[in-house]
Amino acid sequence: MRLAIVGATGAVGRELLNVLEDRNFPVDELTLYASSRSAGKTVSFRGETLTVKETPSAAIDADIVLASAGGSISKKLARTWSSKGALVIDNSSAWRYDPDVPLVIPEINPQDAKNHNGIIANPNCTTAILAVALWPLHRAFKASAVIVSTYQATSGAGAEGMNELLHETENYLNGKKPGGSVFQYPIPFNVIPHIDSFQDNGYTREEMKVVWETRKIFGAAEMKISCTAVRIPTLRAHSEAATVIFEKPASAAAARDVLASSPGVKVVDDPANNLYPMPLSASGKWDVEVGRIRKNIAFENALDFFVSGDQLLKGAALNTVQIAELFI
Numbered sequence: 448m449r450l451a452i453v454g455a456t457g458a459v460g461r462e463l464l465n466v467l468e469d470r471n472f473p474v475d476e477l478t479l480y481a482s483s484r485s486a487g488k489t490v491s492f493r494g495e496t497l498t499v500k501e502t503p504s505a506a507i508d509a510d511i512v513l514a515s516a517g518g519s520i521s522k523k524l525a526r527t528w529s530s531k532g533a534l535v536i537d538n539s540s541a542w543r544y545d546p547d548v549p550l551v552i553p554e555i556n557p558q559d560a561k562n563h564n565g566i567i568a569n570p571n572c573t574t575a576i577l578a579v580a581l582w583p584l585h586r587a588f589k590a591s592a593v594i595v596s597t598y599q600a601t602s603g604a605g606a607e608g609m610n611e612l613l614h615e616t617e618n619y620l621n622g623k624k625p626g627g628s629v630f631q632y633p634i635p636f637n638v639i640p641h642i643d644s645f646q647d648n649g650y651t652r653e654e655m656k657v658v659w660e661t662r663k664i665f666g667a668a669e670m671k672i673s674c675t676a677v678r679i680p681t682l683r684a685h686s687e688a689a690t691v692i693f694e695k696p697a698s699a700a701a702a703r704d705v706l707a708s709s710p711g712v713k714v715v716d717d718p719a720n721n722l723y724p725m726p727l728s729a730s731g732k733w734d735v736e737v738g739r740i741r742k743n744i745a746f747e748n749a750l751d752f753f754v755s756g757d758q759l760l761k762g763a764a765l766n767t768v769q770i771a772e773l774f775i
């Protein structure tokens with residue numbers, strides 16, 4: 448397997464290298480690309496030192512290209528990278544809504560990966576973390592409406608986002624006014640209900656990504672979904688509070704049973720012992736934690752639950768590598 452990573456020096460790119468190592472992905476040849484700024488830097492992989500190259504604007508000679516360098520470069524170049532037969536698994540939002548491009552979470556719709564035309568899209572991190580927990584419940588009880596609020600880590604804005612949280616917190620603690628440029632407002636000790644651009648309908652694009660992508664991955668064009676996406680000052684795991692209205696009778700106990708035997712999720716739901724999902728416990732884990740599962744008292748036949756999942760792993764690098772594993 449000849450593999451290339453585009454964006455290898457970024458927050459997701461570095462996790463891609465870790466995940467490939469940890470999952471013993473069979474790599475015969477690995478080429479690392481980033482911007483011209485990083486060309487010549489070295490990175491170690493399985494004890495070998497690899498030199499980062501500038502990302503080409505030509506076909507990439509590899510079997511699989513894992514791309515995580517942002518939407519604009521993927522939009523411009525992914526077709527070219529794949530033009531000599533490479534499969535591009537793209538982590539940006541550039542191709543997710545293209546009807547010819549499968550959008551895949553291997554626990555949910557691995558069959559869609561087979562219908563690619565050179566590009567497969569990896570979903571948005573918030574969508575992926577919610578979807579692995581929602582899918583088994585949807586299969587068991589048929590979800591008709593989903594209302595979700597998110598608590599999203601700074602890693603969603605890449606390595607720069609995480610650095611900004613650390614630097615600006617340090618500034619704040621040293622008596623300086625926190626500033627920063629990655630987020631719309633200072634992120635330390637703050638909560639910002641604004642991720643990506645505002646749309647005509649009053650939602651942000653990040654919120655609409657959850658709607659569009661969940662429907663596409665589930666093959667459920669009619670599913671009613673409403674999301675409020677919020678940035679919080681954590682480093683790398685996103686959390687989400689969901690209320691789901693079901694068509695079939697759904698109890699909290701039955702939901703717990705369904706989730707306990709579902710791939711990609713770990714039920715952490717023991718309130719008597721203060722056990723519930725949290726970003727700190729979900730960070731670095733492959734599974735998404737699900738808990739606080741309870742009957743919703745405002746709607747008929749609805750459940751509430753809380754998920755926390757590593758934004759850089761299931762929300763990005765892990766899912767990308769899992770897609771690649773479908774082609775081993």
Ligand code: A2P
Pocket residue numbers: 453454455456457458459460480481482483484485486502515516517520604605606607
């Ligand atoms: P570089 O480190 O050289 O800037 P993150 O999501 O953490 O911000 O990382 C983005 C990744 O995408 C980095 O590896 C970054 O490389 C890479 N990248 C950003 N812009 C470009 C570009 N125009 N061409 C190629 N790679 C890019």
